[in-house]
Amino acid sequence: MGTMETRLxxxxxxxxxxxxxxxGPSEHAIPASLVDTAIAAxxxxxxxxxxxxxxxxxxxxxxxxxxxxxxxTEALGMQQSAVSHQLRTMRDMRLVRARxxxxxxxxxxxxxxxxxxxxQGLAHSQHL
Amino acid sequence: MGTMETRLxxxxxxxxxxxxxxxGPSEHAIPASLVDTAIAAxxxxxxxxxxxxxxxxxxxxxxxxxxxxxxxTEALGMQQSAVSHQLRTMRDMRLVRARxxxxxxxxxxxxxxxxxxxxQGLAHSQHL
DNA sequence: CCCATGTATGAATGTATGCTCATATGTTAC
DNA sequence: GTAACATATGAGCATACATTCATACATGGG
Numbered sequence: 001m002g003t004m005e006t007r008l009x010x011x012x013x014x015x016x017x018x019x020x021x022x023x024g025p026s027e028h029a030i031p032a033s034l035v036d037t038a039i040a041a042x043x044x045x046x047x048x049x050x051x052x053x054x055x056x057x058x059x060x061x062x063x064x065x066x067x068x069x070x071x072x073t074e075a076l077g078m079q080q081s082a083v084s085h086q087l088r089t090m091r092d093m094r095l096v097r098a099r100x101x102x103x104x105x106x107x108x109x110x111x112x113x114x115x116x117x118x119x120q121g122l123a124h125s126q127h128l
Numbered sequence: 129m130g131t132m133e134t135r136l137x138x139x140x141x142x143x144x145x146x147x148x149x150x151x152g153p154s155e156h157a158i159p160a161s162l163v164d165t166a167i168a169a170x171x172x173x174x175x176x177x178x179x180x181x182x183x184x185x186x187x188x189x190x191x192x193x194x195x196x197x198x199x200x201t202e203a204l205g206m207q208q209s210a211v212s213h214q215l216r217t218m219r220d221m222r223l224v225r226a227r228x229x230x231x232x233x234x235x236x237x238x239x240x241x242x243x244x245x246x247x248q249g250l251a252h253s254q255h256l
Numbered sequence: 257c258c259c260a261t262g263t264a265t266g267a268a269t270g271t272a273t274g275c276t277c278a279t280a281t282g283t284t285a286c
Numbered sequence: 287g288t289a290a291c292a293t294a295t296g297a298g299c300a301t302a303c304a305t306t307c308a309t310a311c312a313t314g315g316g
Contacts, residue, residue, distance in 0.1 A: 031191075031203065033192045034188050035184065035188040037185070039250075039253075040182075040185045043184050043246075043253045045253070046252055047175045047176075047179040047249055048179035048180075050179075051172055051175040051176035051179040052176075052303090053165070053168040053171075054305095056171050056175075057165070060159075060168070061162050063159070064159045068262080069262070069264090070261090070262060070263085075159065075162055076162075078305090080262080081306070081308090082305055083263095084264055085265080086304080087263095087264095102314070103261065103312065103313045104313095105262080113251075114252075116252075117245075117249060117252060120241075122167075124174055124239075124245060125167075125170045128174075196293095197292070198293085207275080207277095208292080209278095209294085210274075210275055211293095212294055212295080213295080214275095216294075217273090228293095232293085233293065233294090257316100259315090260313100260314090260315085261312100261315100262311100262312085262314105263310100263311080263312080263313100264309100264310080265308100265309085265311095266310095267307090267309105268306085269305085269306085271303085271305105272301100272302085272304100273301085274300090274301085275298105275300085275301100276297105276299085278296090279294100280293100280295075280296095282291100282293080283290100283292080284292100285289085285290080286287100286289085
């Protein structure tokens with residue numbers, strides 16, 4: 001966690017535009033914190049996985065314990081097809097895992113980090 | 129952080145389908161953790177704000193200090209118009225704040241929580 | 257074996273969204 | 287004023303994606 005030490009709120013008037021006067025016109029100092037394109041894409045993908053209301057609600061459902069598709073469908077008040085499609089998406093995104101038992105399929109959150117992100121996002125969205 | 133105590137990985141076979149046997153056919157116990165539709169929508173919106181590679185890169189840029197549009201544009205290697213459009217979106221989403229100075233406009237992260245979310249998401253995306 | 261139940265999936269559709277191009281607005285310098 | 291620079295914005299386009307409908311697949315009960 002403490003890998004990236006960055007004070008967020010200096011709000012210094014230290015723009016690189018000023019630096020460019022010292023460095024020369026095209027010699028802009030690109031902030032070292034700029035993430036690589038590939039990294040950015042992966043990170044965006046993670047957030048995108050959580051960027052849909054239905055998926056958010058599914059995650060909240062699974063925070064407590066695993067649920068089968070049928071129950072989730074009823075809890076969400078949506079069509080079974082829609083839920084299955086989302087669960088498929090979420091499986092591809094490694095958000096959930098499926099366990100088959102007879103004709104039921106039970107879904108669980110794949111990773112506790114997902115729950116953590118969910119909760120932190122929730123905290124932020126409430127203090128907005 | 130410790131507001132919601134949920135063990136994520138009991139993987140108990142405690143689905144409500146089983147409970148429904150006890151409760152009656154349509155008497156499914158909906159997990160209390162299921163968030164309200166409005167809450168879910170807001171939360172999804174927060175994550176959606178971070179769900180685009182360009183926005184992610186912009187956030188990473190602004191982690192260190194404020195930057196003007198021009199510098200950001202060069203750092204990102206994108207068209208000025210594209211960056212301005214994104215910054216506009218991000219302003220609407222309360223991700224960034226603008227400060228005007230002469231012909232420059234400097235952007236900062238609006239809230240330190242954004243940086244926190246960013247870092248936590250980054251951590252998750254890397255351990256995937 | 258047949259039927260009900262639980263789940264998955266493909267096609268179609270509507271909508272959201274990110275980018276580009278062109279252009280408008282605002283500011284500084286000459 | 288006029289030119290150069292910095293930023294914003296609207297229209298158009300292409301793509302991504304969430305849902306619905308119809309249907310297929312799988313399993314268990316009678």
